Amino acid sequence: xxxxxxxxxVPEPESILQSLRAFGYSIETAIADLVDNSISAHANxxxxxxxxxxxxxxxRIEDNGIGMSESDLVKAMKIGSLSPLVTRDVNDLGRxxxxxxxxxxxxxxxxxxxxxxxxxxxxxxWDLDIVxxxxxxxxxxxxxxQKSEKNIASISQNSGTIVLWETLDRLIESGDFIFxxxxxNRKIENLRVHLGLIFHRFIEExxxxxxxxxxxxxxxxxxVISENQPTRELGLEVHSIDDSNISIQPYILPHESKxxxxxxxxxxxxxxxxxxxxxxxxxxxxxxxxxxxxxxxFRKKESQRLARIQIDLPNTLDKEWQxxxxxxxAKVPDVLRNALKRICAxxxxxxxxxxxxxxxxxxxxxxxxEIVYLWKARQKQGKRYYEINxxxxxxxxxxxxxxxxxxxxxxxxxxxxxxxxxNFIVSDFSDPxxxxxxxxxGTKGDLKAIYQxxxxxxxxxxxxxxxxxxxxxxxECFQQLIIN
Numbered sequence: 394x395x396x397x398x399x400x401x402x403v404p405e406p407e408s409i410l411q412s413l414r415a416f417g418y419s420i421e422t423a424i425a426d427l428v429d430n431s432i433s434a435h436a437n438x439x440x441x442x443x444x445x446x447x448x449x450x451x452x453r454i455e456d457n458g459i460g461m462s463e464s465d466l467v468k469a470m471k472i473g474s475l476s477p478l479v480t481r482d483v484n485d486l487g488r489x490x491x492x493x494x495x496x497x498x499x500x501x502x503x504x505x506x507x508x509x510x511x512x513x514x515x516x517x518x519w520d521l522d523i524v525x526x527x528x529x530x531x532x533x534x535x536x537x538x539q540k541s542e543k544n545i546a547s548i549s550q551n552s553g554t555i556v557l558w559e560t561l562d563r564l565i566e567s568g569d570f571i572f573x574x575x576x577x578n579r580k581i582e583n584l585r586v587h588l589g590l591i592f593h594r595f596i597e598e599x600x601x602x603x604x605x606x607x608x609x610x611x612x613x614x615x616x617v618i619s620e621n622q623p624t625r626e627l628g629l630e631v632h633s634i635d636d637s638n639i640s641i642q643p644y645i646l647p648h649e650s651k652x653x654x655x656x657x658x659x660x661x662x663x664x665x666x667x668x669x670x671x672x673x674x675x676x677x678x679x680x681x682x683x684x685x686x687x688x689x690x691f692r693k694k695e696s697q698r699l700a701r702i703q704i705d706l707p708n709t710l711d712k713e714w715q716x717x718x719x720x721x722x723a724k725v726p727d728v729l730r731n732a733l734k735r736i737c738a739x740x741x742x743x744x745x746x747x748x749x750x751x752x753x754x755x756x757x758x759x760x761x762x763e764i765v766y767l768w769k770a771r772q773k774q775g776k777r778y779y780e781i782n783x784x785x786x787x788x789x790x791x792x793x794x795x796x797x798x799x800x801x802x803x804x805x806x807x808x809x810x811x812x813x814x815x816n817f818i819v820s821d822f823s824d825p826x827x828x829x830x831x832x833x834x835g836t837k838g839d840l841k842a843i844y845q846x847x848x849x850x851x852x853x854x855x856x857x858x859x860x861x862x863x864x865x866x867x868x869e870c871f872q873q874l875i876i877n
Contacts, residue, residue, distance in 0.1 A: 406530045409472065410498060410521055413491070418499035420564060420580050421587035426496035427454050427556055428592060429679065432601055434458030434554065439603045441584075444544065445577055447570050451544045452500070452558040460510035460552035469493060470506060470517045470532055493556070494519070501558035505536060508555075509548040516545070522560070581605060586663050589613035594678045615673055615683065616701055619656045622647035627740060632729055634713055639706045641733065643740040645747055646699040670698045670744075672737070674714075674723055675705045681716060687725050689734055691741065696832070700744035702737065749832060749869075766869045780810040786864055790850050832870070844871050 418426070424441060431439045436456035444451045461469060472494055497504040502521040507514060518533035518541075536542040537559075545557040558564075564580075565573045585605045593612040595601045603610040616624050627643040649657055649666075660666045662684075669684040670693055686692070706714060715724040725733055769782045781788065788806070792799045833840045844865060851861035865871060 405528075407521075407525045407528065410519070410524055413472070413495045414498045414563070416495045416499060418496055420500055421584050423496035423499050424452075424454065424584060425588060425591050426492040428588065428603065430493060431456035431458055431554070432592070432595060432679075434460070436553070437601050439601060441603070441605045443577060443581060443606065445565065445570075445574055449540060449544070450559070450561050450565055452561065452564070453544065453546075454556040455548070455553065457550040457553045460548075460554055461508040461515070462510055462513070463515040465510075466506060466508050466515050466517050467532070470519065497556070497558055500561060500564045502560035502562055503537065503541070503558070505541060505545050505557040505559070506554065507545050507548065507557075508553070509550070510552050512551075514548065520560075583663065585610055586613060590615065590662060590683065591680045593680070594675070613662060615662065615669060616644045616646075616703065618646055618660050619652055622651045622656075627743065630732070630736060632732060634710055634726060634728060637707050637709045639704065639710070639729065641736055642703040642705075643736060644701045644703065645740070645744055646701060648699065648747055667693060667695055667698045670700050672702045672704060675703065676711070676714075676716065677708050678705070682723050686737065687723060689725060689730070689737055691737055696748050697741045697744045699748050700737075700740045702740055704733075764869050764872065765867045778810075779813055779815075781806045786851065786868060787847060790847075790854060793854065837874075840870070841874060844874055847871075 428439055431454070434456065436458035438457050440453075440455045442453045442455075444453070470493070473491060493506070494504065498519075498521070503518065504520075505516065505518045507516045509515075516535055518535070518537060520531075520533065520537055523531050523533070523537075536545055541557070541559060544559065545555055548555060565577070567573055567576075585608065588603055588605070589596065589610045590613040592601065592603065592610075593614050596603065596610065596612040597614065618624060624647065625645040627645065630641045632639045632641065646660070646666075649660070652660065660669075662669050664684065671684050671686045671691075672682065672689075673680060673684070674682040674687070710726075713726045717723070765785055766782055767785055768779050771778050771780055783789075783792075783806075791802055795802050847865050847868070848858070848861045851864055852858055856864065
């Protein structure tokens with residue numbers, strides 16, 4: 394086989410470089426990829442700046458990391474500079490040796506990198522227009538123009554690296570200066586939040602400071618919402634694949650009714666708290682995928698929006714989790730699938746309970762008032778079952794109204810409890826193709842009418858209006874009317 398004849402096929406540079414522009418990066422994921430490189434280079438300060446006027450436009454990312462030698466810089470600018478099969482340092486956030494190039498070309502046509510190490514400064518530039526014109530892999534050794542030289546500037550630290558994007562054909566879209574500047578400002582604000590979320594653990598641990606313009610990026614921890622209402626931790630589980638540990642920590646967020654307006658806004662992050670429910674997958678503490686159920690058979694629902702699950706994995710399991718080039722998506726390994734489904738289902742169940750019940754108590758006028766539930770869970774001879782709560786105010790109203798004929802009503806309620814279709818309910822909730830109706834979904838008007846009728850009936854039974862309202866306000870199913 395080693396003596397077999399073969400052809401050496403060199404890919405066309407323009408075709409390859411243009412193809413690298415279509416990996417699906419947004420500006421947020423693209424810059425996050427460059428921040429990965431800075432953190433891997435042990436930078437503790439990263440400065441991201443933007444320039445846009447009628448004659449010049451650029452994005453500049455500068456760090457104070459260890460820098461690169463000339464050979465290291467040339468290697469870093471090479472397409473596919475490091476195989477994903479190569480064992481990486483435990484703290485290396487890279488993946489395919491493509492991020493610097495693919496992330497940059499997704500937003501611009503000219504990528505300049507300047508690096509300083511041991512007082513020696515080196516520069517290399519990819520310009521897609523020049524590659525297209527020359528039809529060769531032309532990696533330039535200096536800035537393309539005086540304007541580029543001014544934009545990239547010098548490295549003030551003892552060591553570090555500057556990445557410069559110019560010819561921003563993917564980032565600056567319309568050609569209308571005023572409109573493009575407004576859109577760029579919007580994208581910058583989104584970027585600030587995105588970086589705060591993706592790198593929140595590095596920021597919280599004091600390992601890195603990131604600045605977007607003059608503003609420091611604040612950590613956005615998706616599990617810590619309130620100082621006064623702590624997020625509840627469920628049981629931590631640790632699983633192993635090929636001797637590499639994966640930790641899975643489920644959380645239940647505090648209910649919205651217990652939060653301040655500022656905390657509720659914090660809960661929204663960027664897409665709204667419904668969209669941010671689900672799994673948060675971390676690779677070497679860097680957030681890879683957030684607010685998703687990955688490829689598990691669960692869908693996003695309002696009733697389970699308090700569920701968030703943190704998964705930590707090392708960079709040795711990239712292949713098993715199928716981490717993509719952008720480090721923005723993944724797939725659950727088959728050997729872990731059943732265990733993770735079980736953990737997610739349990740977390741969702743608890744999140745729904747907290748969301749539906751608003752906790753065991755509702756704080757009203759400085760007092761705690763116990764909630765009255767329609768159903769009660771019972772245990773008998775080791776078996777779990779459910780029955781209608783006979784102490785429920787509506788149950789008692791009907792029983793008193795029927796007087797001697799109440800036995801018919803009691804028998805009917807007994808039949809309802811004994812014939813509760815638990816098997817069907819569990820089966821339907823487990824079916825990913827089945828959309829379950831939430832409590833009074835689309836019929837809040839009916840719930841309001843029942844609430845008013847209950848108050849009228851309680852008044853008719855001899856309570857004052859104030860007493861009737863207080864009693865109705867303790868009933869579980871009316872809590873969302875009271876809070877909302």
